[in-house]
Amino acid sequence: MDTTHTPFDVAICGAGPVGMALAALLARRGMDSTRIGLVDAKALGAALSDPRSIALSYGSRMLLEEIGAWPLVPSATAIHQVHVSRRGHFGRSMIDRGEHGVEALGYVARYGDLVSALSVACERAGVATLRPVRVSGHSERTDSVDLTLDDGRALQAAVVVQAEGGVFGEQDARSRTHDYRQTALIARVSTSAPIAHRAYERFTEEGPLAMLPQDGADGHQYALVWCVRPERAQALLALDDAQFLAQLGEAFGQRLGRMIATSARVAYPLGLNADPGATQRTVAIGNAAQTLHPVAGQGLNLGLRDAAVLARLLARDAGPAALSAFARERQTDRKLVVELTDTMARAFAHQGPGQALLGLSLGLLDTFNPAKNLLGEWMMFGRR
Secondary structure, three states: OOOEEEEEEEEEOOOOHHHHHHHHHHHHHHOOOOEEEOOOOOHHHHOOOOOOOOEHHHHHHHHHOOOOOOEEEOOOEEOOOOEHHHHHHOOOOEEEEEEEEOOOOOOEEHHHHHHHHHHHHHHOOOEEEEEOOOEEEEEEEEEEEEEEEOOEEEEEEEEEEOOOOOOHHHHHOEEEEEEEEEEEEEEEEEOOOOOEEEEEEEEEEEEEEEEEEEEEEOOOOOOEEEEEEEHHHHHHOOOOOHHHHHHHHHOOOOOOEEEEEOOOEEEEEEEEOOOOOOOEEEOOOOHHOOEOHHHHHHHHHHHHHHHHHHHHHHOOOOHHHHHHHHHHHHHHHHHHHHHHHHHHHHHOOOOOOOOHHHHHHHHHHHHHHHHHHHHHHHHHHOOO
């Protein structure tokens, strides 16, 4: 394909899950797939081999089904229950799929498996993908945006979507930014008494500790996301497996028995970095618009909702009017998720007399069905 000044209706910078979902949805909504361009700095193989685990809401599953990117292979592990508690304090809450009449509250899958399914969906739709190549410059005009690629090629698009967010530690500061002074430790762990399809969100004095069910070749396992202070993270990374599992068991408790095995651990810094980032003909979605703390696992799901709304609007008219409408429609959901995750990350990650009240609030939530149902609906579908 000749990509020198190739004209597109929509050019998407970033072929991660959110960018690819947008491309596939645009084609699904009737946009000519040859008028959709995907640009990504990474080779596809690098994304496919990414070992991270991701949490997908039930609403995200519905979106993936629509574009033919579900079920994931190997299949994602369903979450039937979410157990929320505060370490060292009375009170807990349990959210169950039966209370909402759905097959699952959400799913846990490997990042690479999601990328694979979305890549196939885009290829099937005939979307042009340029990789590995970076956007080295852009120039916005009244009726279009010119993009310059680092290999010398040039693109022109009516609308450019920034969908390449990266992680907090690699980003430039946006209009709203906050360093939580926390690091997320990521691993896969096995326990002596696993409970199938139950996820745990355990708040500790340093930050949340999530154990997400993710079945593997060795049976029931858990995707661990343990948020601790940076200095503690370095100390935990330096431990051997037995020492690390002992520390994890002390922080999490005995609900799943003993911690008996762990994969290699990786770590990344956590922060809030948010800005709508829109102009007349450019818009940011997903992590490029809002990078969040992983508490409650809402970052990717919020980005996929961005993609769903933007695809609907751009398929009607790829121009400034669609971007203005997108900003209005997404404002409430984005603001709610940013505020809730920020509040939870700050409120539970400090010591003091208020912690007993926070723990008690979890117990009261379990007895007040309207509030608990609202929380469950938000986790599955976002603000609707």
